[in-house]
Amino acid sequence: MxxxxxxxxxxxxxxxxxxxxxxxxxxxxxxxxxxxxxxxxxxxxxxxxxxxxxxxxxxxxxxxxxxxxxxxxxxxxxxxxxxxxxxxxxxxxxxxxxxxxxxxxxxxxxxxxxxxxxxxxxxxxxxxxxxxxxxxxxxxxxxxxxxxxxxxxxxxxxxxxxxxxxxxxxxxxxxxxxxxxxxxxxxxxxxxxxxxxxxxxxxxxxxxxxxxxxxxxRIAAPDQLPPVSPQAEASKAILSRPFICLLAFFSGFNVLALEVLWTRMFALVHENSVYSFAAILVVVLLALAAGAWLASLLARKSRGPVPILHLLCALSGLSVWIVPTLFLKLTDDLQMLPEKGSFVSYVLQLFATAFGAIGLPCLLLGVLFPFLMKAEERFAQSPGKSIGLLAGINTTGAILGSLICGFFMLETLGMWRSMQVLAAVYLLLTLLLPAAGNLLAQSVKVASAILLLLLFNAWKPAELPVSAFDPADGPQEVVERWEASDSTVTVVRKANGEHAIRINSNYSLGSSEAYMTQIFQTRVPLLAFPNTKSIFYLGMGTGITAGEALDRRDFPQVERITVCELSPEVITAARKYFGGSPGRPDLVNGLFKDPRATVLAEDGRNYLMASKERYDMINADLFLPYRSGTGNLYSLEHYRTARERLNPGGVYVQWLPLYQLSQQEFGVIARTMLEAFEYVSIWRNHFQPGNEVVALIGHIDEKPIPSSNIDTSQEQLRAVQGARAIDLPRVVLPVNEQTIPLFYAGNLSNSRDRFEMYPLNTDDRPIIEFNAPRSLRQPQEAGRPHFVGKKFAAFIDHILADTPPASDPLLSDRKASIRELPLAGAAFHRAWIAFADQDIEALEHHWKDFIEHWLATTQN
CATH class of the missing domain: 1.20.1250.20 (MFS general substrate transporter like domains)
Known part of the structure; x- marks a missing residue:
């Protein structure tokens, strides 16, 4: 058969x-x-x-x-x-x-x-x-x-x-x-x-x-591999099992520690979107995969692993050493990667920069651990057992490497000094490896000893920059810096003496120069809702916004505020440089001392979800939409959680930087808020075109904006008396409880149909986090897509047409004359746009329209 x-x-x-x-x-x-x-x-x-x-x-x-x-x-x-x-x-x-x-x-x-x-x-x-x-x-x-x-x-x-x-x-x-x-x-x-x-x-x-x-x-796998012939065994330089385990441990430790450092390094020059971090991870993994393939090739060709391990450790140390120099050269001393061009071109440039800076080191690091398997051959009686042992040791090293680097080395040594230490680890391992009488291995040891001396004597990590700023912002002096586990926080002083807090060089959390914008993030909602006694601030920045609520003269009714800031180092910077320390003015009204205020180093969303405290108002700071981790602050689940933390009649205030949003992202956020709150209104922070900031205010009921009986008609008249359209920059309008509807831009709830086309932003479908980096990177010839200037003004015109202020239920407690203020605000904004465009004819037209509505509010 x-x-x-x-x-x-x-x-x-x-x-x-x-x-x-x-x-x-x-x-x-x-x-x-x-x-x-x-x-x-x-x-x-x-x-x-x-x-x-x-x-x-x-x-x-x-x-x-x-x-x-x-x-x-x-x-x-x-x-x-x-x-x-x-x-x-x-x-x-x-x-x-x-x-x-x-x-x-x-x-x-x-x-x-x-x-x-x-x-x-x-x-x-x-x-x-x-x-x-x-x-x-x-x-x-x-x-x-x-x-x-x-x-x-x-x-x-x-x-x-x-x-x-x-x-x-x-x-x-x-x-x-x-x-x-x-x-x-x-x-x-x-x-x-x-x-x-x-x-x-x-x-x-x-x-x-x-x-x-x-x-x-059909044939069961053997329990043990057959022994190596005596001739093959004799041809191999011997590396002890404990030393193989030691190399496996430090291979995992260093790779994960360096990944932490390199991710932080690249955060200094890119926008910190979910795609930016993913690109760095992909580059690291691709290089490690190529390194493992090279290890397989070396294992096939080599007879003894020890000389090659000497070379790998020495070259790994040298390559880690040169990363800062390569990176600084590729990024022109930490300048941001260009924002012009399409999203695809940006990502390609990010990949190219990553491969250029860390591709070779990752390749060499990726060879070391897989090639240790060649040294393990003489002990590998059972392949699965040997792989499991070394993989477990390697992964344990990876755990400790990421934790120790992220929470100790970065904070105590800094980014560049930590890289210096990790480069030295590889060189020290080279010196500890047994040479076994091999001339190549002994030569590599001598070279490693020389490199180790040069590493700590000829290279000065403290002199390397760890932050850089856009030259267009003018000269800036670094006052103090904290290299923390999640970011680098820097306080800078500008040429005009104003201070600012920056995250990873490129992201500004606020400055004393933008004082008015920041205090109006509190003044606008508190003047509109003067019965507010308790406020939760989601995000702190400089602390100027939250501190404004503690102004006892204008807001004596405020009894309690809670502020959540994700980064402890930001709190430290704000307290020291904006909180009235010796020699510096108190710009935060005693935020860090007032018994009414509690400042927490917490994830604000997490705190709202977990805490049972309720507030009259939740005030959410400006969050960069495409920044990794902030998209969830615009999600439906978050808004519903926040709604549950409001007292009856409470409001949720979501500030939006329109100069960092396209109309698509604005529509998604508005649609999502309309899904969570019965009523949503829109308010301005200021009227300057090109960098508009607005608040979407979610109301849990249709309770109108409280009325005001103060008479400010004389102040209003004096503000525009004798002023012409060309005098627009010198016009200062009174802002108080009576005139605050000037900042009111409309009732979005009665315009729901305009937002039905937009999808919801949810935790399951985080559209903002993934789509914002794409939509904001249009081809240069298409112009920037930000939802500002004439685009935003036209949108507000439609909203006010859908629900005229005279019949807006949110303004029903205000006098008929005061309901002219939203129309005055729309015309005032249009006038500013015309002024910026140097369109005199349009400026005259919108100024006339503004004066008409503004003066109408002074009549009883």
């Missing part, structure tokens, strides 16, 4: 990683990164988008990987069908992805009940336990995939290093693909739930493919 050839899983040397298995490994790595990104985003919404919460989630994810690698590696010698077990792990990963959806819903329900019931230390423990339940099971199973695949594929000891490095390379390439797909394709188009189900589908597909391929497992 003629038998069919038996299919064996003992793969020949030249076909150890056939296409089917490469696809499995690639897809598995891609799904893992999608899960990681999704879990971190969603847990950030529950626990707060603080650096500590993010580090906790990431640390627990890596802890699961480390434990999984160690456990499944330890168990692998007893597993006779590793590919089948691999398939079951992937199914388990998919199940954990499905279960995260109800778990997140449960967390949102129980977390507010836990908040405030425990001290901070206990609350952090509870957060950690909740996050552990969420991310640990899936990551624990993920940790077992590579050891089991190694167990299946490696059947000859001398092939261990090469095959394992190939597995790591393909898996990391999949991770890079998953990171790119999640940020640029899946999340923007599908949202969280569908993205999660997409990752689950990939895991299930991988499991089914693995089960199909598992049919080849």
């Amino acid at each position: 003629k038998l069919k050839p038996e299919t064996s899983d003992k793969l020949p040397e030249k076909t150890t990683t056939p296409l089917g298995f490469l696809v499995l490994i690639l897809l598995s790595g891609g799904a893992a990164l999608i899960y990681q990104i999704l879990w971190m985003r969603q847990l950030g919404l529950v626990f707060g988008n603080t650096a500590q919460a993010a580090a906790m989630t990431l640390g627990l994810f890596f802890l699961g990987l480390a434990c999984g690698s160690s456990f499944w590696g330890w168990l692998s010698p007893r597993i006779k069908r590793p590919l089948r077990t691999y398939a079951w792990l992937e199914l388990g990963i998919g199940l954990s992805g499905v279960l995260c959806l109800p778990l997140l819903h449960l967390y949102r329900e129980i977390y507010p009940a836990l908040y405030g019931q425990f001290a901070d230390s206990w609350l952090w423990l509870i957060k950690a336990l909740l996050a552990l339940v969420m991310v640990f099971p899936g990551s624990f199973l993920m940790g077992g995939t590579i050891p089991l695949m190694g167990k299946f594929l490696v059947r000859e000891r001398l092939a261990f290093g090469r095959i394992t490095a190939s597995i790591y390379g393909i898996n990391t390439l999949g991770a890079a693909t998953g990171a790119f797909a999640a940020a640029f394709i899946i999340l923007p188009n599908l949202g969280f739930r569908l993205s999660c189900l997409t990752a689950v589908s990939i895991s299930v597909l991988v499991a089914l493919l693995a089960l199909r391929l598992a049919r080849r497992e």
Whole structure:
């Protein structure tokens, strides 16, 4: 009887990683990164988008990987069908992805009940336990995939290093693909739930493919690999097992620590959108994948690993050392990447800059750990066990590297000095490696010793810049700087003596120069709603806005304010430079001393969700729409939470920087607020064209704006007496409880139909965070799309036409004459636009219209 050839899983040397298995490994790595990104985003919404919460989630994810690698590696010698077990792990990963959806819903329900019931230390423990339940099971199973695949594929000891490095390379390439797909394709188009189900589908597909391929497992995988021949063993320089483990640990430690540093470094020159961070992550992963492929090639060609490890450690140290020099040269000493051009051209430039600055170091770092598998060959009796052990040690190092660098090294040593220390670690490892009488290894040791001396004597990290500013802003002097775990906070003094707080060089939180704009973020809503006694401020910046509510002369009714600011360093900067420290004026009305005020270093959204306190007003600061992590402050879930924290008759004030929004983003935010609040009105902060700031005020009932009986008619007359259109810049209008409707721009609730075309911004579909960076980067010839000037003025004309002030229910308690003020405000704004355009004819027309409505309000 003629038998069919038996299919064996003992793969020949030249076909150890056939296409089917490469696809499995690639897809598995891609799904893992999608899960990681999704879990971190969603847990950030529950626990707060603080650096500590993010580090906790990431640390627990890596802890699961480390434990999984160690456990499944330890168990692998007893597993006779590793590919089948691999398939079951992937199914388990998919199940954990499905279960995260109800778990997140449960967390949102129980977390507010836990908040405030425990001290901070206990609350952090509870957060950690909740996050552990969420991310640990899936990551624990993920940790077992590579050891089991190694167990299946490696059947000859001398092939261990090469095959394992190939597995790591393909898996990391999949991770890079998953990171790119999640940020640029899946999340923007599908949202969280569908993205999660997409990752689950990939895991299930991988499991089914693995089960199909598992049919080849007719012969069980051996418990132990056959020993290496004495001749092959003698040809290899010996590296002890403890030193292999030490290199594995520091490889993980340094890679994650450097990723933290490089992410911070790039934050100094790009817009800090979700795409910017994703681009850096993709570059790092692609370079690490290429490094693993190179490690596989070296493992195939080399006989002894020790000389090559000397070279790798020395070159890694040198490449990390030169990163700051390369980066400063590529960015012209930390100048922002150009904002002109399309979104695609910007992203391509970001990728090019990242590859130019960190591509080579990442490549070399990516070689080191996979190539250690070549040194492990002589100990690799069971491939899965060896892979699991080293992967667990490497991942443990990664956990500690990210935490120690983020929360200790950055704050104590700074960014450039931390890179210097990590470069030195590689050079020290080179010196500690045994040379085994090899001339090349000994030569590299001498070179490393010289480089180490030069690193700490010829290179001065303290002299390198850690921030730069737009030359168009004029000369600025750095007064003080804090390099914190989540950002670099800088206080600068401008040529005119005014101070400003900046985040990562390019993002201004406010300045004393913009004092009027900031105080009007409090004055406008408080003058419109003078019965307000308690206020919650979402975001603090300089503290000028919140401090204005403590003005006892104008707002004596205010009894309590709570201010939440995400960055503790921003609070420190505001207290020191705006809070009336010796030699400096108090611009915040005693915000940091007044017993009525509480200033918290908290995620404001998280605090509102968890706390049961209620307020008459919630005042949300200006948030850059496309900045990573701020899009959730415009979500439907957040607005509904805020609504629940308002007292009867309370209002939610959402300030919007129209000079950073397109009409699309404005429409999305307005539509979302209209979904959360019964009534929404729109108010101006000022009338200057080109940098308009407005507030969308959400009302929980149709209670009209309170009436005012003060008589300001004489002040109003004096303000315009004898003034002509050309005198517009010198006109100062009185702003008080009576004249505040001048800033009222209309009732959006009666214009709902105008917003039905816009989608809702939700936690599941974060449109603002993903679409704003795209829509604000139009081709240069198309002009900038910001919703300012004539675009905004035309929009307000339509809103006022839909609901004329004379019949607006929100103005029903005001006298008929006072209801002319919104029309006066619209004409005043139009006059300013004409003045800026030097259109004298239009200026005269709108000035005349303004005077007509303004004077009408002075009549009884």
